[in-house]
Amino acid sequence: MNQSTISQEQVIENLSNKSNWVRLVYMLIYGLALHIAGIIMWLLCTVQFVITMIFGQDNENLRKMAATISDYIHEALAFVSYNSEKKPFPFAKDDAKEPDDSTTSNTHDAEGDDVHENTSAKAKDEPVTIDVEPQAVEDAPTDLPDDKKASDK
Template sequence: MTEKNMKQCLKDESFWLRLPFMLLFFIVWRLTELVLIGIILVQIVFRLFKGEPQLQLLQLGSQLTLFSYQVFRYLTFNTEAKPFPFADWPNAQAADANPYVPSEAVNEDATPSEKSINKS
């Protein structure tokens, strides 16, 4: 990298504007991690005592993992698109071949390929 290129990179306004968002999303990701740990523990209790996980927590867990994925992509410079609240909240998706999720719980907004995955 030449000195001219480095100076140009240091003057790149979009990079400097991105840094505070990256810090914010890193903190949000860490908080999301704590919430997911809580969901895991509650789901273990539900599974032990009711024989199946709680459907709303399955959906929330799915949404939070998709949100975390969006945050990771932003933090690693794989996308310029900022995650929620700058974009839509991720739709819940049933787990792959999850026997606990009834077919009527499949997200109606899902794409046809997502619906076929969720029905299997």
């Protein structure tokens, strides 16, 4: 038997913890969602099989939809099994939103490419330089007509 024993007060405290009961409600909702997602997944797999048998190749849109549902099932199962505290759709907090901060000068995406640039704050602090490549300019004629030469003098 375990060396650590649980007292009756600890059990009562655990049973009266509101967050455990709220999680149970979420788990029941996600259990229902998992059941529905499983049915949809079986339907997609069946349709994909039929399409492959008829046309000789799978449907890319159905494959992407199945991958999305598979990801959702994984997230929901991780939450229900206590492997994650992150709630999936529809109760997920939107972590993808970035604060709209107008003081930032550059925002980079995952590959480091510039997504957008705010030049209003930058223009006050630093001079703006513009790199211009020299363009080929046709040489102007060196011999002007005689009447032009005379008028210039």
